[in-house]
Amino acid sequence: GAGVSQTPSNKVTEKGKYVELRCDPISGHTALYWYRQSLGQGPEFLIYFQGTGAADDSGLPNDRFFAVRPEGSVSTLKIQRTERGDSAVYLCASSRGNQETQYFGPGTRLLVL
């Protein structure tokens, strides 16, 4: 079956702009995660959804970052007033349930100029 998909694959924006990154999880997976990966580093946890609710948003770096999952499937990560330090690969993962194996999408490469 289809894996996790993410759009866009690449996004270039200017400092101060607003961006939205989309994640489509594996069908039937109730848990969805966002991570951020900088060059040469492992992914860092941002936020976890169980169904429609954000069960753990402790990894979000500040209040410029926000994520939603209104119908318990597709999720959108929103970044306001982007900064150059936000440049990274944003990865989405899904799993059947909490604390089960997570399957990752291809990522969105965000570059803030």
Added chain:
Amino acid sequence: EDQVTQSPEALRLQEGESSSLNCSYTVSGLRGLFWYRQDPGKGPEFLFTLYSAGEEKEKERLKATLTKKESFLHITAPKPEDSATYLCAVLDVFDSGGGADGLTFGKGTHLIIQP
């Protein structure tokens, strides 16, 4: 706070030369230890989950093992297509107050297999 340290950072092997990658970890309570493979420009691809000390899993030329403090990914007679970055991650069963539901990753081992 959960911690994962992978070594070496980079490893270059000749085709057919077996070796092992190390993942040392610290968690309050281990729910699972995960190995992923990541190719340049791609997302991490799941390889193995290990749940308890003494557990081993194999897939083709790869074998993962787990102790109470570390995990090893053994690569037997590797081929050039095994070249990738191998990531280790842990999931903590306890709510440590930060990211308990997310994986904690190491920085990875960049493996190059030369023909």
